[in-house]
Amino acid sequence: EVQLVESGGGLVQPGGSLRLSCAASGFTFSSYSMHWVRQAPGKGLEYVSAISSNGGSTYYANSVKGRFTISRDNSKNTLYLQMGSLRADDMAVYYCARYDSWGHGTLVTVSS
């Protein structure tokens, strides 16, 4: 069974940094592109970032480009999202996703 478990969310001040992790199990992690999608409270889904199976190719939404960095460690079956220069509008539940499976998300709160 595919399992994706996010961690690393929490309260951070505006301008601060946070690193999210996503532990994957139940499938060959190194064979799949992986994604981060976020959902602000009471809002819809927003695509954030993606990374190819070997990490050689990445994508970022314009809203996070230059502030967020996606990476992966295939030896640890783990996906990461390093977030910097955080703003109030980055506050959301961040989901790790394969094309057909989603984690339960981790909440990032940006507030002073």
Added chain:
Amino acid sequence: DIVMTQTPLSSPVTLGQPASISCRSSQSLVHSDGNTYLSWLQQRPGQPPRLLIYKISNRFSGVPDRFSGSGAGTDFTLKISRVEAEDVGVYYCMQATQSITFGQGTRLEIK
């Protein structure tokens, strides 16, 4: 970016009755490989999204056959043949032909 527009944004339905949600893309979703990467997701209250339908009309594993998808090019539809209480939630269309974008979501509620 491809813009996905869903209608309606809210759909009150009687239990046992059908429901239909439309999704229109700002440009054709036919990929150069010939596939159309249009999916439907369901998000029940307090839950993460769940894949229902992929490539227009293919039901994902474990999805009841009362869910069906159709369409082509820029116009797509999700139909629920007989709505059950567990179907309450928000439904999103999602395109993955060119990057990934989502529709605004359609809230399905019981009358």
